Amino acid sequence: MSNVLVVLEFSDGTLKSSCLPGITxxxxxxxxxxxxxxxxxxxxxxxxxxxxxxxxxxxxxxxxTMANPAFEPFTAEAWADGIVAAVRATNAAVVGGTASxxxxxxxxxAAALLDAALTSEVTxxxxxxxxxxxxxxxxxxxxxxxxxxxxxxxxxxxEFPPAEAGGAAAAVAALPPADASTRGVTxxxxxxxxxxxxxxxxxxxxVSGGRGMREGENFKMLEExxxxxxxxxxxxxxxxxxxxxxxxxxxxxxxxxxxxxxxxAVAISGAIQHLAGMKGSKTIVAVNKDEEAxxxxxxxxxxxxxxxxxxxxxxELVKAAKAG
Amino acid sequence: xKILVTVKRIPDPDESLKFADGGVDYSSSKWVPNAFDExxxxxxxxxxxxxxxxxxxxxxxxxSVCPQGQRQHVTQFLAMGAERGVVxxxxxxxxxxxxxxxxxxEVARREEVDLVVAGKLSxxxxxxxxxxxxxxxxxxxxxxxxxxxxxxxxxxxxxxSREVDDGVEIKxxxxxxxxxxxxxxxxxxxxxxxxxxxxxxxxxxxRLASLRGIxxxxxxxxxxxxxxDLGVQNSGSETTRAINPPPARPSGQMVASAExxxxxxxxxxxxx
Numbered sequence: 080m081s082n083v084l085v086v087l088e089f090s091d092g093t094l095k096s097s098c099l100p101g102i103t104x105x106x107x108x109x110x111x112x113x114x115x116x117x118x119x120x121x122x123x124x125x126x127x128x129x130x131x132x133x134x135x136x137x138x139x140x141x142x143x144t145m146a147n148p149a150f151e152p153f154t155a156e157a158w159a160d161g162i163v164a165a166v167r168a169t170n171a172a173v174v175g176g177t178a179s180x181x182x183x184x185x186x187x188x189a190a191a192l193l194d195a196a197l198t199s200e201v202t203x204x205x206x207x208x209x210x211x212x213x214x215x216x217x218x219x220x221x222x223x224x225x226x227x228x229x230x231x232x233x234x235x236x237x238e239f240p241p242a243e244a245g246g247a248a249a250a251v252a253a254l255p256p257a258d259a260s261t262r263g264v265t266x267x268x269x270x271x272x273x274x275x276x277x278x279x280x281x282x283x284x285x286v287s288g289g290r291g292m293r294e295g296e297n298f299k300m301l302e303e304x305x306x307x308x309x310x311x312x313x314x315x316x317x318x319x320x321x322x323x324x325x326x327x328x329x330x331x332x333x334x335x336x337x338x339x340x341x342x343x344a345v346a347i348s349g350a351i352q353h354l355a356g357m358k359g360s361k362t363i364v365a366v367n368k369d370e371e372a373x374x375x376x377x378x379x380x381x382x383x384x385x386x387x388x389x390x391x392x393x394x395e396l397v398k399a400a401k402a403g
Numbered sequence: 404x405k406i407l408v409t410v411k412r413i414p415d416p417d418e419s420l421k422f423a424d425g426g427v428d429y430s431s432s433k434w435v436p437n438a439f440d441e442x443x444x445x446x447x448x449x450x451x452x453x454x455x456x457x458x459x460x461x462x463x464x465x466x467s468v469c470p471q472g473q474r475q476h477v478t479q480f481l482a483m484g485a486e487r488g489v490v491x492x493x494x495x496x497x498x499x500x501x502x503x504x505x506x507x508x509e510v511a512r513r514e515e516v517d518l519v520v521a522g523k524l525s526x527x528x529x530x531x532x533x534x535x536x537x538x539x540x541x542x543x544x545x546x547x548x549x550x551x552x553x554x555x556x557x558x559x560x561x562x563x564s565r566e567v568d569d570g571v572e573i574k575x576x577x578x579x580x581x582x583x584x585x586x587x588x589x590x591x592x593x594x595x596x597x598x599x600x601x602x603x604x605x606x607x608x609x610r611l612a613s614l615r616g617i618x619x620x621x622x623x624x625x626x627x628x629x630x631x632d633l634g635v636q637n638s639g640s641e642t643t644r645a646i647n648p649p650p651a652r653p654s655g656q657m658v659a660s661a662e663x664x665x666x667x668x669x670x671x672x673x674x675x
Contacts, residue, residue: 097568154574155535155538155545155547156538156544156545159539179568180548180565180566180567180568181567181568183531183535183547184535184545184547184548185535186535187500187531187532187533187535187536187539188535188536188538188539188545189539190532190536190539191501191504191535191536191537191538191539191540192539192540194501194638194640195501195640196499196500196501196638196640196641197500197530197532198641199529199530199531199532200529200531209644212529213529213649214527214528214529214646215416215420215427215526215527215529216416216526216529217649218419218420218648218649219420219422219427219646219647219648219649220646220647220648220649221643221645221646222643222644222645222646222647223641223642223643223644224641224642224644225640225641225642226639226640226642227638227640230640261544262542262543262544262576262577263544263576263577264544264546264574264575264576264577265574265575266572266573266574267562267573267574267575268572268573269567269569269570269571269572269573270570270571270572270573271569271570272569272570278569280568284674308675316586326550326566326587327566327570327571332526332529333523333585333586340674341668341672341674351416351417352416358652361674362668362672362674363655364664364668375655375657377652377655378655379655379656379672380655380656380657380658380664380667380668380672381655381656381657381658382657382658382660382661382664383657384661389661392660392661392662393661393664393665396661396662396664396665397665397675400665400668400669400675401675
């Protein structure tokens with residue numbers, strides 16, 4: 080038995096769409112290992128969420144639930160306890176999910192409690208379940224094999240297609256209750272970013288601005304292009320550090336990793352750390368006044384020019400193209 | 404209060420990588436401190452010091468796992484203002500995350516520290532797991548990806564703003580605890596300790612060592628352990644099979660005008 084257990088996350092009882100690439104990665108590992116796909120739902124009252132996921136199938140054989148009020152709101156402390164108890168009860172050989180901020184927080188803690196290896200930000204699953212992950216800001220790919228009774232992974236969301244509902248319904252099985260403690264922490268508040276636009280990591284189009292935009296006011300033109308394309312707004316670290324736009328718009332090694340169908344980089348020079356966050360995009364467009372800017376090395380289409388001159392033209396042309 | 408900060412040296416992230424024999428050849432690399440560890444030391448110093456006075460609210464100890472002859476980064480952090488160092492003498496490239504975490508947890512136990520501060524990841528390995536593991540091994544609470552850290556005067560807890568996928572989470576953690584810091588923790592007012600004036604603004608980024616700091620650093624104590632001293636063996640459960648360059652992106656094209664760009668996006672890339 081080398082079953083793969085995926086830790087799922089819910090928002091108001093609905094499976095978060097960010098979990099779907101992690102399920103795909105887990106399925107690939109299960110297929111490579113000859114094991115089954117299992118899900119884990121941790122909540123105060125997980126029954127309804129688990130039933131919904133079980134009926135959607137996703138290729139899983141069992142949805143395990145563990146009920147404990149300590150699981151809400153999310154804390155790495157209580158979730159790691161729950162994950163450890165679930166691994167022991169289900170004999171899972173591999174445990175993981177999408178590399179969300181929650182799972183990046185809780186899974187390494189759980190791995191330590193089980194003396195298990197963890198492979199972070201997996202981008203590909205190879206033969207014998209050797210996992211590939213980027214290192215050094217994506218300038219190299221490391222193939223890692225893990226041994227031991229159990230091993231952990233997090234999957235980079237932009238590198239696996241979302242799992243699709245379908246197939247036979249999974250069984251729902253309640254795990255015996257286990258101790259889970261928040262270790263005295265309190266989650267005081269979660270200040271959610273309010274935006275009418277799609278989430279950066281899920282948008283099909285991302286329009287990003289960099290240092291060359293000079294001030295926040297100038298992002299208005301980028302926002303107009305973003306909305307015209309139905310995309311999400313991003314920024315380089317230089318732009319967020321300068322306070323032009325909020326920090327959570329940062330794309331890069333230390334910000335969000337995105338891989339949209341279309342990525343438009345305006346006035347971004349293309350530091351290694353920025354490229355690490357967007358070079359998986361299908362089509363990359365760069366507009367920069369400096370023809371030597373490194374961003375042009377990864378761009379499919381490069382336009383040398385000042386944004387002040389080119390953006391208004393691009394806006395009008397895109398408007399016309401959309402209308403046509 | 405005692406604060407342990409974990410630090411690491413990494414090959415200069417601005418140098419290009421030399422691939423050789425299914426791995427990366429770092430033999431001629433320039434080694435520099437991991438940037439997130441500079442932020443971790445800066446965070447610890449801001450928690451420890453009373454700006455404008457010589458008073459200290461905490462002792463700051465920097466710890467690194469590295470060959471003891473190659474600890475310039477430790478000296479550098481002592482020059483920034485940490486009081487003393489702990490070096491675990493080992494070739495860290497041969498130790499896995501499980502072993503490194505156990506070494507850190509063991510030093511934290513022996514030193515009876517109140518807080519472990521770490522960078523959220525190392526720019527070379529990008530594992531993003533050591534602080535969380537240390538939290539688990541010590542059975543302490545953890546606050547990861549911190550952008551702001553607040554401590555009230557003499558408080559036995561920290562209030563931490565953490566950068567999460569959909570915004571910012573504010574988490575209160577009782578001490579002893581483990582903290583991992585993100586880059587915005589070094590903005591001028593991101594850290595407060597309840598004693599330094601509330602309107603005090605620090606420099607942006609980690610501080611540079613002063614000349615006096617550099618002179619003092621040479622006299623500061625650095626304790627050397629081996630992994631054996633700390634009762635830790637390599638786990639052997641993580642194996643690197645190969646390190647390869649990523650597939651190159653097919654080279655793109657330069658376009659002459661906005662008209663040509665939008666036309667190609669429409670008819671060639673078909674993304675409009």
